[in-house]
Amino acid sequence: MSTKATLELDGKSYELPVVVGSEHEKAVDISQLRNLSGCITLDDGYGNTGSCSSAVTFIDGERGILRYRGIPIEELAEKSTFIETAYLLIYGRLPGRAELRRFSDMLTQNEMIHEDMKHHFEGFPPNAHPMAILSAMINASSCFYPGLMGAVNRERFDVHAARLLSQVRTIAAFSYRKSRGLPIIYPKPTYKYTANFLHMMFSNPFEDYELKPEVARALDLIFLLHADHEQNCSTSTVRMVASSQANLFASAAAGVCALWGPLHGGANQAVIEMLTQIHKEGDDGSKFIAAAKDKNSGKRLMGFGHRVYKNYDPRARIIKAACDSTLKALRISDPLLDIAKKLEEAALKDSYFVERKLYPNVDFYSGIIMRAIGIPTEMFTVIFAIGRMPGWIANFKEIMDDPKSRIYRPRQVYIGATQNPYVPLEERK
Numbered sequence: 001m002s003t004k005a006t007l008e009l010d011g012k013s014y015e016l017p018v019v020v021g022s023e024h025e026k027a028v029d030i031s032q033l034r035n036l037s038g039c040i041t042l043d044d045g046y047g048n049t050g051s052c053s054s055a056v057t058f059i060d061g062e063r064g065i066l067r068y069r070g071i072p073i074e075e076l077a078e079k080s081t082f083i084e085t086a087y088l089l090i091y092g093r094l095p096g097r098a099e100l101r102r103f104s105d106m107l108t109q110n111e112m113i114h115e116d117m118k119h120h121f122e123g124f125p126p127n128a129h130p131m132a133i134l135s136a137m138i139n140a141s142s143c144f145y146p147g148l149m150g151a152v153n154r155e156r157f158d159v160h161a162a163r164l165l166s167q168v169r170t171i172a173a174f175s176y177r178k179s180r181g182l183p184i185i186y187p188k189p190t191y192k193y194t195a196n197f198l199h200m201m202f203s204n205p206f207e208d209y210e211l212k213p214e215v216a217r218a219l220d221l222i223f224l225l226h227a228d229h230e231q232n233c234s235t236s237t238v239r240m241v242a243s244s245q246a247n248l249f250a251s252a253a254a255g256v257c258a259l260w261g262p263l264h265g266g267a268n269q270a271v272i273e274m275l276t277q278i279h280k281e282g283d284d285g286s287k288f289i290a291a292a293k294d295k296n297s298g299k300r301l302m303g304f305g306h307r308v309y310k311n312y313d314p315r316a317r318i319i320k321a322a323c324d325s326t327l328k329a330l331r332i333s334d335p336l337l338d339i340a341k342k343l344e345e346a347a348l349k350d351s352y353f354v355e356r357k358l359y360p361n362v363d364f365y366s367g368i369i370m371r372a373i374g375i376p377t378e379m380f381t382v383i384f385a386i387g388r389m390p391g392w393i394a395n396f397k398e399i400m401d402d403p404k405s406r407i408y409r410p411r412q413v414y415i416g417a418t419q420n421p422y423v424p425l426e427e428r429k
């Protein structure tokens with residue numbers, strides 16, 4: 001296998017090293033290209049750019065493969081829990097029994113947010129989007145843990161990581177309660193991670209939420225399936241912020257902002273809005289599919305397509321099956337599930353989607369499960385953020401642990417005006 005690539009440029013030849021990953025992926029290392037030739041590479045939207053080397057998650061988008069630390073997502077979905085998977089992602093291996101207990105205990109010990117932070121929730125208007133509250137509150141948490149400030153604190157990493165993973169769920173539930181004008185419900189140390197989140201979301205001061213095991217399991221699976229996805233928009237944002245040695249909470253808050261957009265994590269909310277609209281209009285899906293193919297309509301089939309997967313997203317396959325089993329267990333019949341299945345069937349037969357290799361992604365069916373278990377639509381992307389937290393923490397740790405880590409600073413090709421004089425205000429036309 002060649003270890004060098006040759007680039008011909010302006011009559012000169014440059015040899016560039018080829019880096020090969022553990023799954024035989026090849027990358028031309030252009031880090032010295034500008035020094036050697038004065039030239040940079042250009043790749044709008046980073047579709048063909050490896051921004052780092054990482055040992056966390058492997059994706060083969062052509063074959064529809066996703067593995068966390070080498071373990072196939074299908075096996076984790078079947079055998080693991082969100083918290084065990086979080087440990088795997090952050091620390092690089094499955095925990096032993098004692099390690100898992102210690103990790104779990106740390107999450108419990110750190111589940112309460114600082115009592116003074118409760119007042120911050122009062123400052124948001126009642127209809128504030130919970131993603132805005134989530135990112136603001138995660139960032140504000142930095143103020144309450146002085147050890148987070150300044151240079152990255154390696155010794156306290158375990159505590160900060162557990163605190164963030166545990167409190168993101170507390171903040172998320174408090175945001176929801178606040179947005180509905182409901183009293184805040186404190187976490188219960190006896191509950192496991194996902195059950196505790198459901199308790200904080202749905203219990204009342206006078207009556208505990210009736211916890212159904214199938215509901216807790218379905219939500220835990222959703223968290224697990226979202227736990228990491230290599231260098232997507234939000235994880236790259238987290239790495240970008242972390243590369244400046246900003247603290248873990250500030251880096252994660254930036255990740256929440258990046259996740260919010262409808263082309264990324266916000267797609268799960270957009271899917272339900274799309275399905276609801278189709279249902280309301282009595283469309284069998286064909287009108288919407290036609291609109292999604294028309295570039296002038298401004299519409300896309302939400303929950304379809306992916307930058308990396310050119311095959312069925314393996315997470316979508318698992319979620320689709322979980323959707324069927326959860327709705328059946330809860331005896332719920334949702335017309336949106338029927339519409340989603342019809343849309344999928346029609347799109348997968350349609351040459352527009354086939355030629356562009358557009359398949360359902362993780363967001364296509366996840367919203368239907370969340371609806372079934374009572375999560376309100378505006379919380380869908382927040383659920384994604386809770387799930388993605390281990391991946392963000394693992395990627396932050398990778399940067400922190402790498403002695404050769406450098407600040408992320410891409411270049412650009414400037415296409416603006418060439419040198420111009422400053423024109424005084426009175427002389428401007």
Ligand code: ACO
Binds near residue numbers: 265
């Ligand atoms: N509906 C209709 N057409 C689509 C869709 C879609 N959902 N997705 C892509 N296309 C078309 C594009 O119009 C483009 O067509 P063209 O070649 O004729 O111009 C072609 O497919 C390639 O699409 P790009 O936008 O170039 O693909 P990109 O990799 O930049 O975007 C993305 C990927 C953002 C996910 C896109 O497929 C999309 O907008 N999907 C809908 C939103 C969504 O579901 N996002 C969630 C992604 S998964 C996640 O973040 C968790």
